[in-house]
Amino acid sequence: MIDPKHSLSRRVFGGSVLALGAIAASKTVAAVELAPTPDQAMGPFFPIERVADEDADLTWIKGHKKRADGEVIQVTGRVLDRYGNPVSGARLDLWQCNSLGRYAHANDTATMPLDPHFQGYASIRTGANGDWRITTIKPAAYDSPIGKRTPHIHFDVQGKRHRLITQMYFSDDGANNSTDRLYQDLGSSAERALARLSGAGKYDWNIVLQDAG
Ligand SMILES: [Fe+2]
Structure with missing residues (x-):
């Protein structure tokens, strides 16, 4: 998992453990600002x-007897503000x-079949520590304009x-990522849009908002 607090403290304080402790104790000091997750096209x-x-x-729609097709994955993470506070x-x-x-959307003219058992959308809330988790299907690469x-x-x-x-x-999609125009357009902030494989079918991704929670 990317630890933005760690990378930031290294940059500002050269890795001083004492300085890191001081940062943790005063969480609203501007010097500890995290780099935000880059915004991208809807x-x-x-x-x-x-x-x-x-x-x-x-992967399951209520009332259905069949799970969605594809590789089941879990993605977990936290939402943080730019001071590292959980949102x-x-x-x-x-x-x-x-x-x-x-996509289950009228604008998607792709000829690949819909999966009637795939939810395709979720609306969730973060917990007390800004934590969130989803279980889903690994999305495929697709052709687009x-x-x-x-x-x-x-x-x-x-x-x-x-x-x-x-x-x-x-x-773990390095080859596809390297040829994706929108991903490449992110430049040096691309790694902050990258969920890290942390185990079989498990990914971690923290989201950093630009403003205080
Ligand atoms: Fe898309």
Whole structure:
């Protein structure tokens, strides 16, 4: 997992453990500001028509007897403000294509089939420590008018004072990431949009909002 506090303290204080302790004790000091998660295009497929189920497990729709097709993954993380404070109660709306690269959206003219058992969208809230978790299907790469898109999940994050619209990528998709125009356009901030593989089918990704929670 990326630890923004650690990388920041290294930059500002040259790795001093004592300085890091001082930072933790005064969490609103401007010098400890974290680099924010980069904002990115919302894209054309924000779900207008939603299924009845919007919970954190996108692989099962309530009342269905079959799970969605594809590789089941878990993504966990925290929402932090730029001082490293957890943002509790933040709303995360997220949406993605299915295991074959198709969005459940009228604007998606791709010919890959829809998966009637894939939720495709979730709306969740962060917990007391800014923590969140989803279970979903690994999205596929897909062709688009701007070139092949690497696997990604779209996020709309609403804290108390700041809203971030962005896209999350996967650390084990290096080849696809290297040819994705939107990912490459992020430049040096691309790694802050990258969920890290932390175990079989498990990814970690922290979101840093630009403003205080
Ligand atoms: Fe997309």
